[in-house]
Every structure is written in C-alpha cells, then in structure tokens.
Amino acid sequence: MSREILFVLEYMEKEKGIGRADMISTIANAVKTAAQKGVNSGQELKIEINERNGQMHAWALLKVVDSVSDPKTEIHIERAQALQPGAQLGDIVEQEIDPSTLGRIAAQTARQAVMQRLRQFEKERIYDDFKDQVGNIITGTVRRRERGDLYIDLGKAEAVLRSREQVPGEEYQPDERIRCLLLAIDSTPRGPEIILSRASPKFVRRLFELEVTEIADGTVKIESFAREPGYRTKIAVTSTDPKVDPVGACVGARGARVKTIVRELGGEKVDIIKYYADPREMVLEALKPAVPRDIIIDEASHRILLKVATEDLAVAIGRKGQNARLTSRLIGWRIDIEEFKAQGDDPVQNAIDLLVSTFGLDAVIAAKLVEMGINSPSAFEGVEAGDLIDAGFSAEEAQGIISRVSAAAPQQA
Template identity: 80%
Template sequence: MSSEILSVLEYMEKEKGIGRADMISAIVNAIKTAALKGVSAGQELKIEINPKNGQLHAWTLLRVVDSVSDPRTEIHVEKAQAFTPGVLLGEFVEKELDPSTLGRIAAQTARQAVMQKLRQFEKDRIYDDFKDTVGNIVTGTVRRKERNDIFIDLGKAEAVLPGKEQVPGEEYQPGDRIRCLLLSIDSTPRGPELMLTRASPKFVRRLFEVEVGEIADGTVKIEAFAREPGYRTKIAVTSTDPKVDPVGACVGARGARVKTIVRELNGEKIDIINYFADPKQMVIEALKPAAPREIILDEKTHRILLKVATEDLAIAIGRKGQNARLTSRLIGWRLDIEEFHAVSTDPRTVAVDVLVKTFGLDADLAGRLVAIGINSPAAFEGVGADDLVDAGFTSDEAASIISSVGGAQ
C-alpha cells in the first residue's frame, strides 16, 4: 500500500500541483473516518503517512486502567507498562496496529479521498487561475457545440460561449481558434463555470484597449459606446493631451489599428467620433455624413427631434433603423428623425399660403386671386363679387370667396 500511496502523492504533486501535505491530510482523515465506522468502531486512532516513502502507520489510543471493561478503548496497567515503561493509571498509550487490519473499506475510502481532493482542487484551481482574468480577452480552441452553446478549451479549463453572447452570423467548427472576453465566473453545482462573450460591447472596448496604446495609458478615453453585434459599433473618444488626436489614435496609421479590430470582428463596421458633452454637437458628429437641418431638444423628456433633408434621411436612419438606434444609445437621448420640409420664400407661394390660412380658401382659388393682384387680406378691401366675376371667376366662385372673406373678418 505504501508504494501506491507514494505514487499517488508524486503524481498529484507533479501533474496536478497538489502539495503532499494536503494530500496526506485528506487520505489520513478519510482512512480514520472509514475505520471508525467499520472494524475500529469505538476506538480512538492515530494515523500517519511518511511523505518520503508513503509508508502508513496506525495506532490505537488506549487508556491505562487496573480493570478493563472495554478492550477497544482500555488496557490493563501491566500490559501497558510492557511496551511503555513507567506509564501510570489514567494515562494513554499508543498501540501500533497493522494497517491491513483497518480493512478493505478504509483502502477504498482512501482512494475516494484522493479523487474527491482532486476534484475540489480542480474547482479551486480554475477559480484561482482565472479570477484575475475576468474582463480580459482569452484565446482558446473550439471543442464542441451543444444546443446553442459553444464549449471552448482555454488550456487550463473549459469555458462556455452561450448562444446569447455569440455574434449573429459567426460560425465556428471544432478545432477553430477563437478570441473572447471572459465575462464572469459563475458558481454551479459542478463547480465554477467560465462564461465568455463576443457580443458584449465590453469585448470591443477591450480590443481597443489592447490595440491602442493611448487608451491603455489613459491619454485617450472612451467616453461613450454603443454596439449592435455583427453590424456596427460607435465609440466617442476624448484626449487628455491636446497634442493627441483621439480619433486618429484609434484609427492608427493608414487605419492599421481599427482594421485589426474590424478583422477580429469579421467585418463589423466601426465609427469613431469625437465626444462632446453637448448632446446637440454629439448628434451632429454621430450622424455624419448626414447633416441635420434642424435640431429640437426637449430637456424634460430627454428627447431630440432631428430633421434631415430627403437625400440624408436613409443615411441618418440607417439599415433597419440601426444608425438611429446606435446614435440614441451613444448620446443617451431618445432620438426621433423626420424629413425636413423647407419653408418656401417664393412671394407667390407665401401669398397663397396666407390667403388659405386666413380665409380657408381652396389653394387653387387663392392662386387665381394672387394672379389678379389680391395677394393679402388687406387687398380685399372694396372688392365685391362683381369685381371677381369681371376678373374671370364664376358667380358661385365669387360668392364663395366673398362669403369666406366676410366670415373671417
């Protein structure tokens, strides 16, 4: 048994990193518990394992008495003095036992203790190895897919990329290399479970921190962030150094930095803009190249009404409203976009609008009135139905106009 124990101790120490002292303590406690439930029930045992050679020694502790009533826990004083000279009544002596007398159950229990210790160590090791990696990017190999979840081998442990944390359109096969963000370490009945993400905005943020040195050292700061995984990401940046262009730093020479990130995201579009505390400036910056014609802010409801020209409407809203949604998240305001209708400055059109609004006239009749010089409410002074008939209006039209003008006045 000593050789078996020694081989277990050496294996655990070299391959699993579990110290001999920890393994010995687990084995001793397991054997003692099993023995006391079996052949050594009622006895008090002492068990030791030599860490160098794996040799197991066991003793039973017996109380010295002059009249033995329970031989499992007591020993007569004369017998006690035979192997422990000078021992006195009431004291305890250690009587060595043959380890084999502890029984087969004790040996099996020792084996179970080793396995249990190994499982517990694996759980603790996973947590200890990865607790400081939460929020960082990890690289692994795709192992398998179960339902919508992808299981990834990180070398020291297996992690899971849930379906909800995957990017739409991305497909991975067993053996593929993959980079993800370690989102959290969740406690489960099976032990700690490593949860990964590629869909979270935190993943893209961390990619920028890794790729852009100015973000890592704090010179450039990401002030606002919005993402629709697989489609588009918008980030707003500032610089603490007036000599450093925050957008240029993120883009890199000839776009090298942002291209690296876009490749990692399989072509996801990334918009990098300057950050402004003023929401009006932010919305103008975020919607480029679309140029708002009119911006109306409602501070109370935190809403922005944006009016853009017809040719810019599709750009501002984006595919399936994507650009508008991202801009809204980026600035933190509800965004409403509608088509801009310019107010005409053509004198004839203005005059027609005035007559229509003032007297409720039909636009066609108002246009004909303007054509004969009646281009304002004041111009109706002294005009009668006969004058309008002479100007080409029918009797009914003239009567209707005079009636409308008279009613409004």
C-alpha cells in the same frame, strides 16, 4: 500499501500539482473515518503517512484506567506504563496497530477520497487559473458545438461560448482558433464554468485597449460605447493630452489600427467620434454624415428630437433603425428622428426640384416620378427601365431617366 500511496503522492504532485501534505491529510482522514465506522467502530485512531516513503502508521488512542470495561477505548494502567513509562490514570496513550487491520473498506474509502480530492482540486484550479483573467481576451481552439453553444479548449480548461454571446453570421469549425472575452466564471453543480463572449461591447473595448497604446496608457479614454454585434459599433473618445488627436490615435496610420479590429470582428463597421459633454454637439457628431436641420432638446425627459432633410433621413435612421439606436445608446438620451418640413414648404414641389437639380430631368417627368413614389435620389436604388415603363413612361423616357441617374451616380459617390 506504502508503494501504492507513494505512487499516488508522486503522481498527484508531478502531474496534477497537488502538494504531498494536502494528499496525505486527505488519505489519512479518509482512512481514519472509514476505520472508525467499520472494524474499529467506536475506537479513536491516529493515522500518519510518511511523505518520503508512503509508509502508513496507525495508533489506537486509549484512556488509562485501573479497570478496563471497553478494550477499544481503554487500557489498564500496567499495560499503559509498559507502552509509555510514567503514564497516569486518565491519560491518553497511543498503542500502535497494524494498518492492515483497518479493513478493506478503509482502503476503498481512501481511494475514493483521492479521486474526490482530485476532482475538487481541478475545479479549484480552474477558478484560480482564470479568476484574474475575467475581462481579458483569451485565445482557444473550437472543440465542438452543442445546441448552438460552442465549447472552446483553453488548454488548462474548457470554456463555453453561449449562442447569445456569439456574433450573428460568424461560423466556426472544430480545431479553428478563436479569440473571445472571458466574460465570467459561473458556479454550477459540476464546478466552475468559464463563460466567453464575442458579442459583448466589452470585447470590442478590450480590443481597442490592446491595439491602441494611447488607450492602454490612459492618454486616450473611451467615454461612451454602443454596439450591435456583427453590424456596427460606435465609440466616443477624448484625450488627456491636447497634442494627441483621440480619433486619429484609434484609427492609426492609414487606418491600420481600426482595420486590425474590424478584421477580428469579421468586418463589423466601427465608427470612432470625438466625445462632447454637450448632447447637442454629441448628436451632431454621432449622426454624420447626416446633418439635422433642427434639434429640439427636452432636458426633463432626456429626449432629443431631430428634424432631418428628406435626403438625409435614411442615413440618419440607418438600416432597420440601427444608426438611431446606436446614437441613442452612445449619448444616453432617447432620440426621435422625423422629416424636416420648412414652414409653408410644399414637400411635393421640393421633391420635384431635388430630382430636377440632381439629374437634370424635365420638371414634368420629375413630377411623374414623385407621383409614383420616387421622391429622392436614394429612391432610385434598384429601379430599372422596366419598372418605369410599367408605371406609364415610354421606353424612350424610361431609358433616358435611367441614363441620367446612372451618369449622376459616380458624382454622388
């Protein structure tokens, strides 16, 4: 048995990193507990294992008495003094016993204890190895997909990238390398579970901290942050050094730094703006290139009403309201956007004038276009000559309109 124990001690120490003292304590306690419940029931035992050779020694702890009523727990004083000279009544003496007499159940229990300790150690090791990396970006290899979740091999452990923490549109194949934020370590009945994320705003923030040295050393600070994973991120930055342009530092020479981050995000757009404590200045900066004609701030309810010209309305609101939502999160105020209408203005005439000035169209044709719903240059997107003919224009008129719009497009770009 000593060779088996020595093999277990050496294996656990070299391959699993579990110290000998730890394993010896585990095996000894398991053998002792099992033996006291089995053939040595009711007997107090002492178990020791030599860490060098794996030799196990066992002793029965017996109370010295002058009349023995229970041989398992008591020993006559004469025998006790033969084992331990000077033993007195009431003392506890140790009588060595053959470990093989402890029973087969004790050996099986020891084996189970070793396996249990190994599982427990691996769980503890996962937590200890990764607890200090929470909030950092780590690299792993995609192993498999289960019910929408990706399981990532980190080398020492396996982590999970939940479907809600994945970026819409991103697809990963088995054996593909992936970078993620270590979001948390959750306790489960099966042990610690490492949770990863690519959708968290903290992931992009950490990418900037790694890519932009001025952020890492504290010269540039990210004051506020808003993200819609896979679509767009907005960050507002300041600088503690007046000589350092915070936006320029994040963008990098010829956009090198931000391009690296955009590549990691799979093409997600990143807007970097200068931070202002004043919400009015902040909203003006965040909405560029759209320029509000009027700003109404309600301090009490933390709301901002923006009135935007017709041609800027689509830019200000963004695709499916994306720009407005991100700006609202970035500033921390609720934002409402509506079309600007000057007092006494005729919106129909304004739209006609806009088409005339932009494309050089005849006013009558421009009025007809506005009547069919084309009231701004952006409204021509996707419109073809056939659509205009269907709306009542002649083929010649339709072709003339499309030609003027096409000619003006490069100038607008």
